[in-house]
Amino acid sequence: MKIMAPLLIVFIGGxxxxxxxxxxxxxxxxIYKGVLDWHMVIAVFALVIAVKSLIERQWKNFRQKTEHPVYPLTTLISFFTVVFLGIFFGLKQGSPVNFIYNNLLVPLQATIFSLLAFYISSAAYRAFRAKNFSSTVLLIAAMIVVMGRIxxxxxxxxxxxxxxxxxDFAILDFPGWTRWILTVPNVGIKRAFIFGITLGIVxxxxxxxxxxxxxWLK
Amino acid sequence: MKIGKAASILFLLLISFELKGASSGAGLEGMLYFFAFLILFILFRSPKIPSLKTREIAGIKALEEAIGRSTEMGKPILFISGTKPVPSVSAVAGMNVLGRIAKLAARYGTPIVSPHNNSITMMAATEEIKEGLRSSNNEELLQDCSIFYLTDSLFPYAAGINALTSKVRPGAIFYMGTFYAESLILTEHGQNTGAIQIAGTDSVAQIPFFITTCDYLLMGEELFAASAYIQNDEASLRSIFMLDLAKAATIAYILIKIFVVNL
Incomplete structure (x- = not known):
């Protein structure tokens, strides 16, 4: 019964x-709308567990006097400050939390996102080496796409x-070749992946x- | 077989109801597809069908090598769950792989560090690791493991993991689940630390990034097949065969439809 009950709930629900x-x-x-509402309720409870884990971990790091105790301390101070400001001043436009979000969090997130450009460059440098036939094809295709995009x-x-x-006929039609690479072989392979993934999910x-x-029964 | 017949009758009854959005794929064709899949699935559970052999998945085979190398170096292993939380199928498949990793880590006595961006995923991962350690009789290792919540936001999560990677210097890093723009930020940084990296994802757009930066990759459906492969029971192995059968049937269906439409 201990195993059968959850299995039955999942079968009927699914x-x-x-x-x-x-x-x-x-x-x-x-029923579907009700399930979505319940999902939101569970998500709120899950947030409590998340906050508990975050505070415990950062406090432990701070107390253990790690190499950089300032990091966990910054996290804890930031967390409690935002919670305090949110409770007492609200989240409306012009509120302190709104100010922190727009002027601190958004630029910091954009900074991390912008790192992606450098990571793409270093990954591309490593990937585009003509070591064998496949990598040479990749290199040629990549160069055509680069030329077609600039x-x-x-x-x-x-x-x-x-x-x-x-x-009119262009001998070195990089934009045209790029369009063909992106819309024919690229889309075909992508669809094959999506097809397999969808079947895997089902x-x-x-x-x-x-x-x-x-x-999930463990 | 009785279940198969019951499902077939149920399916015939259901098509008499009004269908939703016939043109959006959620109509008759979609439903036929889903229930054909369901019936096939039930039929293939029959023990009369002989055992099936599956080819080895390189990424799964390499798990032991990566954990062994980490142990030799005296470094922990890092498991990073994807951005989608546990009710999503990719996260469930990722958790199955984590169970296997935990078993191997327990055998070698290598601690696991696992940051998460969702508390439900964190709890599922904790249980999966506990179960893995218990099955290998090394429950004490849990004290050395670190499973915790980091943040829900995408880029702070990536920044937090990169900081953790620099601090812990893991011998092996595993990425399992759905990833978005943070994938290259994580894997390129992991590559720079010299760790063995094994990824498994269903995010089509991120596959090129993982191929470039990781040592092994479970591409798309391989992640789901790996999940069944790890469980290594008859029903799960049959589901892999079923998946291939459904794929072949769908390809045939597409070809027939192309032929009929263009006739």
Missing amino acids: MLMAFQYYIDIPLLNN PLGDLIATWTTISISGK STSLKVILGIERG
């Missing part, structure tokens, strides 16, 4: 949710355009619904 996706029955639609690629296409029986979901996959 099947109901699957049916409501395909079939228009008001009762099932209402203004120089457009200029080269214009310079090398010739007219054959009244029709298969794993069914394993959970039918009780074959029981990892």
Whole structure:
């Protein structure tokens, strides 16, 4: 019973949710809305666990006098300051929390995001080496796409355009080749991946619904 | 077989109801597809079908090598769950891989460090690690493991993990689940620390980044297949075969439809 009860709940719940996706029955639609509300309630409780874990971890780091005790201390002070300001001054436009969000959090997040450009450069440098046939194909394709995406690629296409029986034809048509690479082989391979992933998701979901996959029971 | 017949009758009854959004894929075709999958799944659970052999997944085989190397270096291992929390299928598959990692880590006595961006995922990971350590009779290792919540936000999460990677200098890093723009920030930094990196993701847009920076990658459906492969029971292994069968059937369906439409 200890195992059967949760398995039965998951089976009935899973099947109901699957049916409501395909079939228009008001009762099932209402159950679905109720489940979404419950999901939000559980998420709020989960937040309490998250806060507990965060405070415990940072306090432990601070007390253990690690190499940089200032980091956990900064986290704790920031956390309690924002909570205090949020409770007493609200979250409206112009409130202190709103100010902190717009002037501190957003620029900091943008800073981390901007690092991506440098990481892409270093990863590309490592990846684009003609070590074997496959990597040479990758390198050539990448160079064509790079040329097709920069203004120089457009200029080269214009310079090398010739007219054959009244029709313009670019000898080095980097933008055109780029379009072909991105819309034909690239999209084809992407779709193959999406196809496999979707089937994998359906298969794993069914394993959970039918009780074959029981990892969550631990 | 009785369950299969019951499911077939149920399916026939259901198609008599009004269907939602026929043009959005949620209509008759979508439903037929889902229930065909369901019926096939139930039928393939039959013990009459002989055992199936699956090819080895390189990424899963390399888990032991990565953990062994970490142990030799006296460094912990880092497990990073994806951005989507546990109810998502990719996170569930990632947790199964974590269970396997925990078993191997317990055998070698290597501690696991695992930051999370969702508390439910964190709790699931804690249970998965506990179960793994228990099954390898090394529950004491849990005291050396560090499983904790970092933040919900994407880029602060990436920054926190990078700081942790620099501090802990893990011997092996595992990325399992759905990732977004933070994937390259994490893996490129991990690569710079010299750790063995194994990733598994269903994020199509991030696959090139993982290929470039990781030593092994469970690409797309391989993550779900790996989850079944790790469990190593008949029903799970049959589900991999079922997946391939469904894929072949869908390809045939697409080809027939192309032929019919263009006729």
